[in-house]
Amino acid sequence: MQGSLTDTEIISRVLKGEQPLFANLVERYQNYVFTLVLRFVEGREDAEELSQDIFVKAYRSLADFRGESKFSTWLYTIVRTSCITFLRKRKLDTTSIDNEKTYLQLESQESNFKANSIEAKSRQAMVNQAINLLSPGDAQLITLFYKGEQTLEEIGTIIGIDPNTVKVKLHRARQRLREKMEKYFSHEVRDIQGE
Amino acid sequence: MRYGIFRGNKKLTGQIDNWSELCVNNQIISHHMQEKQTMEERLWDFIDGLSDAEEKSAIQKLIEENLEWKRAYHELLEAHQLLHQTDLEQPSMRFTRNVMEEIAKYKVAPATSTYINKKIIWGIGGFFLIMIVGFLIYGFSQINWTAASGNDPLSQVNVDKLNWSRFFSSTYTNIFMMINVILGLVLLDLYLHRKKEKAREEVS
Missing domain, CATH: 1.20.58 (Methane Monooxygenase Hydroxylase; Chain G, domain 1)
Incomplete structure (x- = not known):
């Protein structure tokens, strides 16, 4: 019964004092939030802790959700700001999440991924690994578009940029993803294309 | 000495010839890359359902008639489907309980407004x-x-x-x-x- 409630219905009831209902929202969005956080933060433990904080933040500021956008769009905005704050606290240079430093860090990871590419047995695992090789900004865009069920306009709201710029950035992100897949998983890609 | 200069000049002329050839080649490559880029952008829009009806039918025609477009379309479609199939990461089993235990300590803050x-x-x-x-x-x-005699009273101050x-x-x-x-x-x-x-x- 409670599982069939819409996000807005749950929110209005939580705001009226039915705190346990918030668990439905957590259940519904935990995988999306956790995946998005993992695109920014290395290590599952840190990502899980940060994801919990994000849900606590969302709960505390639930009264600020005015229903002008989807709950998921509002929640992903909290995810993004929380991740950026987390990275800043970690003394990482996050002036731009697409900056060179991040790339350098990722480049150093690439050799490990290359060595483990044989372990990428399933297609999904391969794509996930390739996404992890992208910059956090690109990985986040692809995750929001394909897994977060967000439109270009909604992604624009989350990131704070124009939908047309989102389109261009998404196009480039997909291009880079294909390059990574061709570079590190060429064998698997050939297998898929040969099928 | 003269021969040396001549040889040097010839070498230089040869280099210039190669260089201009290289420039032309670069132009051709960059033009080809630009075309490919445009093709991919249009195909991605088509796959994402962002193209309008006119563009849609034009691309459908290109896919049917042009082998390069057909190959690129299938490649991108494959990538698109793969991206849709990817699994989401899952946190630990205790995740929801941990969140609920944490929020039990708090109340919903009043709206900023x-x-x-x-x-x-x-x-x-x-x-x-x-x-x-x-x-x-x-x-x-x-x-x-009243003390101001000129037209501009401010000039008197x-x-x-x-x-x-x-x-x-x-x-x-x-x-x-x-x-x-x-x-x-x-x-x-x-x-x-x-x-x-x-x-x-x-x-x-």
């Missing part, structure tokens, strides 16, 4: 407006309009000779300033009091 009291904002605005208007009225009342202390030592000015300062302090007290109340509510 409720604790940013509009009356305070209007009050602060009014305070500054009264100050500006008050000073303007006082300033204008000090000007001797010698800023250097103005006795500023006369303006700020007047009893009325001092009273006016005092009222404004008291009003400002009252507003600040109101704001801080509300903030304190809110913090007390959150703790309880």
Whole structure:
């Protein structure tokens, strides 16, 4: 019964004092939030802790959700700001999440991924690994578009940029993803294309 | 020596020939890459369902008739489907329980719009407006309009000779300033009091 409630219905009831209902929202969005956080933060433990904080933040500021956008769009905005704050606290240079430093860090990871590419047995695992090789900004865009069920306009709201710029950035992100897949998983890609 | 120069020149001419050839090749490559880029952009729009009806039918025709477009389309479609099939990461089994235990310690904070009291904002605005208007009225009342003989009364005012202390030592000015300062302090007290109340509510 409670599982069939819409996000807005749950929110209005939580705001009226039915705190346990918030668990439905957590259940519904935990995988999306956790995946998005993992695109920014290395290590599952840190990502899980940060994801919990994000849900606590969302709960505390639930009264600020005015229903002008989807709950998921509002929640992903909290995810993004929380991740950026987390990275800043970690003394990482996050002036731009697409900056060179991040790339350098990722480049150093690439050799490990290359060595483990044989372990990428399933297609999904391969794509996930390739996404992890992208910059956090690109990985986040692809995750929001394909897994977060967000439109270009909604992604624009989350990131704070124009939908047309989102389109261009998404196009480039997909291009880079294909390059990574061709570079590190060429064998698997050939297998898929040969099928 | 002459032969050396000749050989050198010939070598240089040869290099220039190769260089211009290289430039032409680069232009062809960049043109080809640009075309490929445009093709991919249009195909991605088509796959994402972002192209309009006219563009859609044009691309469908290109896919049917052009082998390069057909190959690129299938490649991108494959990538698109793969991306849709990817699994989401899952946190630990205790995740929901951990979140619920954590939020049990808190209450939903009141909406920002409720604790940013509009009356305070209007009050602060009014305070500054009264100050500006008050000073303007006082300033204008000090000007001797009849004394001005020229067309421009402002040209008659010698800023250097103005006795500023006369303006700020007047009893009325001092009273006016005092009222404004008291009003400002009252507003600040109101704001801080509300903030304190809110913090007390959150703790309880």
